[in-house]
Amino acid sequence: MDMSFSPEDLAFRDEVRAFIEEKFPREIANKRSRGDMSKEDILAWHRILHDKGWVTPSWPKEYGGVGWTITQRYIWNEECARAETTPLLPFGLSMVGPVIYSFGNEEQKARFLPGIRSGDDWWCQGYSEPGSGSDLASLRTKAERVGDEYVVNGSKTWTTLAQFADWMFCLVRTDSSVKQQEGISFLLIDMKTPGITVRPIITMDGAHEVNEVFLEDVRVPAENLIGEENKGWTYAKFLLGNERSGIAGVARSKKAIERLKVIAGAELIDGQPLLDEEEFSRKIAEVEIDLAALEVTELRTLASESRGKGPGPESSILKVKGTEVQQRITELTMEAVGNYAFVYSPHGHEQPGNNFVPGPDYSIGASQNYFNMRKTSIYGGSNEIQHNIIAKMVLGL
Amino acid sequence: MDFSFTEEQTLLRNMVQGFLQDKYDFETRRKIVSSDEGWRKDYWQEWAELGLLAAPFSEEQGGLGGGAIDTMVIMEEFGRALVVEPYMETVVLAGGFLREGASEAQQAAHIPGIVAGENVWAVAYAEPQGRYNLADLVTTAKADGDGFVLNGYKAVVLGGPWADKLIVTARTSGGQRDSDGVSVFIVDKGAAGVSARDYPTVDGRRASEITFENVKLGADALIGEAGKGLPLVEKVIDQGIGALCAEAVGGMKELNDATVEYCKTRKQFGVPIGKFQVLQHRMVDMFMSYEQSVSMTYMVNMKMDEGDVERTKAASGAKVQIGKAGRFVGQQAVQLHGGMGMTDELNVGHYFKRLTMMDTLFGNVDHHLKRFTNAA
Numbered sequence: 001m002d003m004s005f006s007p008e009d010l011a012f013r014d015e016v017r018a019f020i021e022e023k024f025p026r027e028i029a030n031k032r033s034r035g036d037m038s039k040e041d042i043l044a045w046h047r048i049l050h051d052k053g054w055v056t057p058s059w060p061k062e063y064g065g066v067g068w069t070i071t072q073r074y075i076w077n078e079e080c081a082r083a084e085t086t087p088l089l090p091f092g093l094s095m096v097g098p099v100i101y102s103f104g105n106e107e108q109k110a111r112f113l114p115g116i117r118s119g120d121d122w123w124c125q126g127y128s129e130p131g132s133g134s135d136l137a138s139l140r141t142k143a144e145r146v147g148d149e150y151v152v153n154g155s156k157t158w159t160t161l162a163q164f165a166d167w168m169f170c171l172v173r174t175d176s177s178v179k180q181q182e183g184i185s186f187l188l189i190d191m192k193t194p195g196i197t198v199r200p201i202i203t204m205d206g207a208h209e210v211n212e213v214f215l216e217d218v219r220v221p222a223e224n225l226i227g228e229e230n231k232g233w234t235y236a237k238f239l240l241g242n243e244r245s246g247i248a249g250v251a252r253s254k255k256a257i258e259r260l261k262v263i264a265g266a267e268l269i270d271g272q273p274l275l276d277e278e279e280f281s282r283k284i285a286e287v288e289i290d291l292a293a294l295e296v297t298e299l300r301t302l303a304s305e306s307r308g309k310g311p312g313p314e315s316s317i318l319k320v321k322g323t324e325v326q327q328r329i330t331e332l333t334m335e336a337v338g339n340y341a342f343v344y345s346p347h348g349h350e351q352p353g354n355n356f357v358p359g360p361d362y363s364i365g366a367s368q369n370y371f372n373m374r375k376t377s378i379y380g381g382s383n384e385i386q387h388n389i390i391a392k393m394v395l396g397l
Numbered sequence: 398m399d400f401s402f403t404e405e406q407t408l409l410r411n412m413v414q415g416f417l418q419d420k421y422d423f424e425t426r427r428k429i430v431s432s433d434e435g436w437r438k439d440y441w442q443e444w445a446e447l448g449l450l451a452a453p454f455s456e457e458q459g460g461l462g463g464g465a466i467d468t469m470v471i472m473e474e475f476g477r478a479l480v481v482e483p484y485m486e487t488v489v490l491a492g493g494f495l496r497e498g499a500s501e502a503q504q505a506a507h508i509p510g511i512v513a514g515e516n517v518w519a520v521a522y523a524e525p526q527g528r529y530n531l532a533d534l535v536t537t538a539k540a541d542g543d544g545f546v547l548n549g550y551k552a553v554v555l556g557g558p559w560a561d562k563l564i565v566t567a568r569t570s571g572g573q574r575d576s577d578g579v580s581v582f583i584v585d586k587g588a589a590g591v592s593a594r595d596y597p598t599v600d601g602r603r604a605s606e607i608t609f610e611n612v613k614l615g616a617d618a619l620i621g622e623a624g625k626g627l628p629l630v631e632k633v634i635d636q637g638i639g640a641l642c643a644e645a646v647g648g649m650k651e652l653n654d655a656t657v658e659y660c661k662t663r664k665q666f667g668v669p670i671g672k673f674q675v676l677q678h679r680m681v682d683m684f685m686s687y688e689q690s691v692s693m694t695y696m697v698n699m700k701m702d703e704g705d706v707e708r709t710k711a712a713s714g715a716k717v718q719i720g721k722a723g724r725f726v727g728q729q730a731v732q733l734h735g736g737m738g739m740t741d742e743l744n745v746g747h748y749f750k751r752l753t754m755m756d757t758l759f760g761n762v763d764h765h766l767k768r769f770t771n772a773a
């Protein structure tokens with residue numbers, strides 16, 4: 001047992017820190033949220049990392065991985081969070097990419113992996129449907145095999161950033177006569193195909209992050225099927241395991257606590273910094289401790305993964321605890337800014353009009369951020385569903 | 398011991414409910430919130446005609462002589478419909494200052510305009526450095542002849558854009574956080590030296606940042622005695638808390654009903670999600686939080702006229718209760734609605750946002766826990 005960094009690790013840290021310092025575009029760092037960033041803004045950092053060969057550190061080397069140890073990957077995440085680099089979108093890099101290199105055929109690998117690495121192809125996740133959220137396997141979007149094509153009909157919803165997407169990985173029903181899980185296939189759909197309509201869903205914080213996607217007689221070449229027909233559920237679950245552990249966001253939460261402390265240091269309560277007030281500083285301490293525990297839990301999980309075990313049901317712990325910590329930090333940040341939590345800060349997609357946003361810079365969007373982060377206990381399999389998974393798969397209940 | 402409403406109060410509730418059912422459904426509210434004005438002046442006039450704006454004023458003042466319980470009834474219904482119009486600011490708070498602290502001449506000058514729906518008020522008490530401490534004031538009013546000169550900055554003045562009159566707290570003497578030296582003034586928003594910048598709030602209302610630069614006030618602008626205003630401010634804000642608790646209770650009721658209904662109809666895994674015991678228990682906890690909040694809301698509104706200590710404890714206690722309950726009920730209502738709960742389209746998120754902001758308004762849970770503890 002050892003948690004300390006070796007001299008090589010420290011040298012690695014200095015190297016990546018210097019790289020980020022030099023290459024991360026500052027003007028992007030100043031844009032508040034994804035909601036206000038253009039597609040190219042969101043992709044800028046991705047492209048820089050691609051040029052450097054660092055965009056897929058956790059992929060196997062043959063597909064463009066870097067071969068970093070888990071310690072190096074940990075250091076990398078820490079450094080990115082520390083510099084507040086734009087988070088990379090997970091849909092290609094950590095969701096469909098690994099599915100393609102694990103279950104796709106050689107042609108699919110050659111065709112899709114380069115676009116995922118370069119960022120030229122923007123992917124979105126077509127899992128959830130209006131009637132199938134927690135009970136994902138009940139999905140009804142239908143794909144019928146006609147010649148060498150699938151004809152897809154149905155609708156997906158909550159599709160994150162589909163408004164920018166070039167491709168969607170999509171769960172479809174290819175057999176309705178068998179047990180639900182046994183009639184699902186995993187299809188890659190070009191978003192430019194005729195018959196696809198994307199409609200925005202505005203969330204309560206005012207952001208346009210999610211969408212409805214309607215599919216009407218969408219013709220998809222059969223070569224876009226991943227693996228075997230009706231075996232899609234296996235790939236879907238593999239992906240969900242990766243998605244769940246990816247949601248934990250430990251390094252980013254550390255940075256967010258740091259920011260929270262800066263805010264609480266600047267805010268006054270009876271003339272003293274809020275940070276020095278016992279009630280509030282204890283609340284920060286509590287979330288810091290939760291995060292410390294989560295960090296080691298995540299490292300333990302990663303260590304066992306690196307010994308060849310894929311992300312198991314334990315990744316549900318990371319999802320539940322990680323999102324609880326994120327939600328708590330955004331809540332405390334809102335609390336810290338006091339009365340300025342009332343202020344609404346308009347999003348990029350809204351009509352420019354009254355754009356006066358008073359209060360200190362750090363208070364901008366504080367409560368909207370808190371509202372937005374309520375999503376984290378709902379998506380990626382709700383936290384109730386994660387409890388069910390642990391109860392069943394880990395505790396055997 | 399009696400927890401029943403009088404016949405008049407029941408009639409009042411039915412009247413407000415009827416109005417809001419007819420004219421304040423969620424889609425109408427959405428239009429109101431996104432309109433340029435941000436509120437319905439014509440509704441305000443109707444409320445004047447219905448007597449709602451007169452409710453808490455005594456008959457001598459041209460009101461209907463209702464008490465805190467009448468206000469509670471009205472605010473609970475407003476909470477259920479997420480009403481954005483400045484009833485709290487104008488009738489409860491500004492009205493409270495006039496009722497509790499103003500001279501007969503000031504009452505005669507200002508109450509009729511409220512009752513008739515002609516004047517809309519906002520209360521400028523918070524300052525950026527002051528957080529929830531009502532005495533932490535940098536804004537000053539210096540004696541000048543037999544009047545005052547006002548200088549300073551007020552933050553997040555709710556309803557500010559709609560107001561033509563302001564209640565402003567300012568320091569006439571003493572150090573920045575002294576209890577002594579706080580004074581309360583009536584200020585015309587149109588007066589020379591008053592400038593406001595307006596913006597929307599996350600809970601569908603409007604607010605202003607207001608700067609006062611050498612604003613000249615006459616002697617008749619001062620409410621009560623110079624430098625002795627803090628107890629009045631505390632009392633009126635406590636009345637605001639009583640009203641706010643009622644609004645919160647209304648909002649929680651709607652959220653709980655909507656959540657139970659949704660869980661009965663939304664099916665996953667072949668059954669209504671309300672069949673899952675973990676969600677049942679969650680909804681029971683939401684229900685219990687609501688019931689406890691109703692109790693504290695009744696309690697605080699019945700104790701409004703008790704002595705300062707008693708009232709302070711009741712108000713801070715109730716504020717803690719609705720802060721915690723509002724947070725829990727709001728978060729869980731969103732959670733149990735799944736993705737739908739996150740949308741702008743469904744009303745659930747709007748109640749959640751309002752309940753969240755209610756914790757901030759007049760001081761959050763931590764603030765009132767401290768105030769409760771320190772109240773003698």
Ligand SMILES: Cc1cc2nc3c(=O)[nH]c(=O)nc-3n(C[C@H](O)[C@H](O)[C@H](O)COP(=O)(O)OP(=O)(O)OC[C@H]3O[C@@H](n4cnc5c(N)ncnc54)[C@H](O)[C@@H]3O)c2cc1C
Binds near residue numbers: 130161209670
């Ligand atoms: C912001 C956001 C982004 C998203 N992005 C994507 C995306 O890009 N692609 C995609 O495919 N999906 C996406 N989703 C969808 C997300 O995965 C679903 O919202 C989620 O699976 C929950 O489904 P639901 O919304 O239908 O809620 P429901 O499944 O209807 O759940 C409602 C409530 O019931 C509870 N519940 C359900 N079943 C059980 C049970 N058995 N036991 C106990 N409790 C239960 C849930 O926990 C929840 O609290 C996103 C969602 C959000 C909010």
